[in-house]
Amino acid sequence: MNLIKLLYPDRCPYCNRVILSELYACHKCAEDFPDKGIETRAIGGYRCVSAFLYQDKFCEAVLRFKFSNYPQYAEKLAFAVKNALDNTETPDVVTFVPMYIAKQRRRGYNQAELLAKELAKLLSVPYEELIIKHKDNKEQHKCKSYRERRNNVKGVYKTVDKSRIEGKSILVIDDIITSGNTLGECCRLLEKAKARHISCATVCVVNK
Numbered sequence: 001m002n003l004i005k006l007l008y009p010d011r012c013p014y015c016n017r018v019i020l021s022e023l024y025a026c027h028k029c030a031e032d033f034p035d036k037g038i039e040t041r042a043i044g045g046y047r048c049v050s051a052f053l054y055q056d057k058f059c060e061a062v063l064r065f066k067f068s069n070y071p072q073y074a075e076k077l078a079f080a081v082k083n084a085l086d087n088t089e090t091p092d093v094v095t096f097v098p099m100y101i102a103k104q105r106r107r108g109y110n111q112a113e114l115l116a117k118e119l120a121k122l123l124s125v126p127y128e129e130l131i132i133k134h135k136d137n138k139e140q141h142k143c144k145s146y147r148e149r150r151n152n153v154k155g156v157y158k159t160v161d162k163s164r165i166e167g168k169s170i171l172v173i174d175d176i177i178t179s180g181n182t183l184g185e186c187c188r189l190l191e192k193a194k195a196r197h198i199s200c201a202t203v204c205v206v207n208k
Contacts, residue, residue: 014029033080050204094126
């Protein structure tokens, strides 16, 4: 057995039990997966498909992945997103919601970027960084009103190379969709850069 796997075995992201490396969840947690993806809309009307409601073990999985230094969960969570996307259009490229560089350095990784990379592999399509966050802003969950959330994301993102966007069908990845303002702003910029089709996917959706 590989020494690294012996010391750091694969774990179910939803309950943290040790599992076989080829599994994406333990059998007990897999039984609680929804039968199909949960469809919502980001601001601007962009379709978003999520694997789970942001509650119970699925909420805990995202929180561990995001804040407790579990980047290795990315592949298994991306598999859940892929299942939620079944029977939908395969994109030309997968991209992600970027973090401000100083915040990403402090955390060590951008969880949305890791998800996008793994999902692109599962879908057998390219992964590309198409948007950057060039200004810092308040975290969305700290905004108290819809208007504040909407204004909080304006002007903080920009596309990096419009020639890589024009005419493409693009899937934008994030870990959670709450109000849909962040994903909506990223999608709006891609549409402005003349993407042919834009949709979103997340691990969880907050049940409003």
